[in-house]
């Protein structure tokens with residue numbers, strides 16, 4: 001594939017497959033995935049539990065290796081990189097909000113958020129981390145360890161950590177899954193602000209149709225296959241949103 005086609009692509013995926021070996025034999029989790037996401041685009045990935053959404057996100061973010069196929073992240077073919085180069089690429093360009101948060105247990109909320117900024121050599125990492133935690137409503141929890149935080153608070157720390165380096169691409173796996181509607185709304189607003197102000201590409205896995213509807217594109221994962229979604233459920237979500245706003 002020529003570089004011209006990939007020029008404005010944040011993510012380009014061709015014929016991606018992911019299979020794993022289980023006790024019952026080979027399990028194909030992702031099958032024949034093709035995808036092109038432009039820089040600055042916002043994309044929602046919907047689909048039932050177990051359909052392969054988190055697996056796809058992990059592959060796109062260079063956290064996992066596909067069985068076959070190719071992924072270009074910001075024009076770089078991931079199959080050409082060794083683990084060290086992948087780590088460097090992630091540090092430089094990618095943030096990830098994990099479904100299970102993945103905070104460092106032994107670090108406080110503030111230290112967790114500071115960590116990627118310090119690794120990237122950002123000056124005033126501490127002040128930035130504090131400001132970011134204030135933005136997600138956690139200025140009163142800076143010195144708490146993850147185990148001293150509620151699920152929704154841990155999720156907001158993970159979100160603050162993902163935002164601190166203004167990534168080129170932000171992967172968010174159910175970023176509002178543990179939040180009440182007020183906090184969920186606030187976090188969604190932050191995601192789209194980052195998308196618009198910093199031109200961050202947003203790839204969002206969510207079960208929330210209203211959040212999905214705020215993205216420019218909606219894709220649905222079904223048993224390892226990915227396709228654009230123009231279904232009635234999304235149109236219903238739009239109607240619901242209009243009713244709520246009225």
Ligand SMILES: Nc1ncnc2c1ncn2[C@@H]1O[C@H](COP(=O)(O)OP(=O)(O)OP(=O)(O)O)[C@@H](O)[C@H]1O
Pocket residue numbers: 020021022027029047048049050051052053054055056099
């Ligand atoms: N390493 C693995 N070995 C075996 N099976 C796996 C492995 N990783 C994922 N799976 C299986 O692949 C399927 C897809 O998992 P994945 O986590 O991507 O689903 P998901 O769409 O994110 O679901 P959810 O909405 O529940 O988070 C699941 O059935 C899971 O059990």
Ligand SMILES: [Mg+2]
Pocket residue numbers: 053054055099173
């Ligand atoms: Mg998942």
